[in-house]
Amino acid sequence: MNNTHEFRRAITRKPGRSIVDGLRAEDIGMPDLGRMLEDHAAYVAALRSTGAEVVELPALETYPDSVFVEDTMLCLPKLAIAMRPGAPTRQGEVAEIRPAIEAFYGENIREITAPGTIEGGDILVTGREILVGLSARTNSEGVSQLSDIVSEYGYSLRLVETPEGVLHFKTDCGLIDPETILSTRRLAASGCFEGYRLLCTPDEEEAASNCIRFNNLVIMAAGFPRTAEMLDAEGHEVVQINNSECARLDGGMSCLSLRF
Template sequence: MTDPTYEFTRAVTRRPAASIVNGLRAEDIGTPDLARMEEAHTHYVATLKETGAEVIELPALEAFPDSVFVEDTALCLPKGAVLMRPGAPSRMGEVAEMAPTLRALYDELRQIEGPGHVEGGDILVTGREILVGRSDRTDAEGVAELTRIVSDWSYSLREVFTPPGVLHFKTDCSLLDGDTILSTKRLDASGCFEGYRVLHTAEGEEAAANSIRFNQFVLCPAGFPRTAEMLTNEGYKVVEISNSECAKLDGGMSCLSLRF
């Protein structure tokens, strides 16, 4: 039996646009280099394909600087997909651009109508529930509407809270298997992962928390050697991918694909 939390047959990605230099960022730590980002993105897509999964590569959208971060536009579940309603006004139009692709892949496609907001970066699907982190981009109304939708499909959703100063819930955590979570100590300290097996990122390597388990691989941002070594010692097959340019826009491994 497959584990729907990390065993996938498909992923959707989008090429970075030249306009990415205008992407949103919580603090300015430099302008992304498009060529370097494209190189890392190519490595990322190739790693997904290496697992045998089909990767649907969508073209760049110049009108939407942050559109490479497709994860925020939708939640893809085995029983259906839900189009999100981003909390950043400049990203609202990305959802309509993603809708035709998902409509072709899913029999059931629902949508967050509002007034609330939810972004996919705040959603962690585990083997037993859907965790949704309230953040600057995901509010109580959005979580409530998503709860109503997924409960129609018999999923259990639990609202949790993202630490102050952390953009998305998954900035600070990722799923390693149905029952194991990689987390920063600050997020785990909130108690939101009680009952799970939790592995902590190394001190000073908190940015490694935004990794993804995709079939046999754990895709980790490069440059966090102690966390990568810990994961390898735990038996995971780690692939390190440069995230230097996405990090300038608060982006990471999970942000770059929709996985189902």
């Protein structure tokens, strides 16, 4: 599992006009579609700059949150697993993205079924295991089903607790390399990353923790200079993408792509 940051492909979906109706934990303002499209283009360009193939799917107006493709699938080297989002308004997104996944995985796709719910934002694949956080969107039945599936392929899955008031497990953490995790202090304090090398976000920069390592790059939200400086000092090539509009919908860097 040590190639957990090396990817040949990614799938993204453009945000649509309906994004203004997207789910949000609290209303901190209406997202600006024009700015979001600019930011999304910069994100896709960063992925492509590593030599990866990026499939950019068209906007899906029926589903306001469909830009956040990560929640719909878990893409592993040998199989993809269709998630079952805990937000009922998002469950139809899975069937919409499935053809794009089938183009690469063929019949090697499994699925989570009712009453299980699970979203990709609660799943962190490290160099040694799959960590899954229980949340308002991911229940124990969904995790149990996922555990049964991945165990057939030799993966070890460990259930962890998502901090109260946090939407997804990966809202508070991101993989920097197979053994290094960027985490908020509140999540690190739970002890769920024992045995890993931990980097903690500075105070008031907690939102920077939702980053992704994609080949040679660490892609993070802009506006968190101390976190960027820390990662740079660690020797990483950091790309900062404006996330102001996605943040209004509780979204971050990992949410915007499926990477495999």
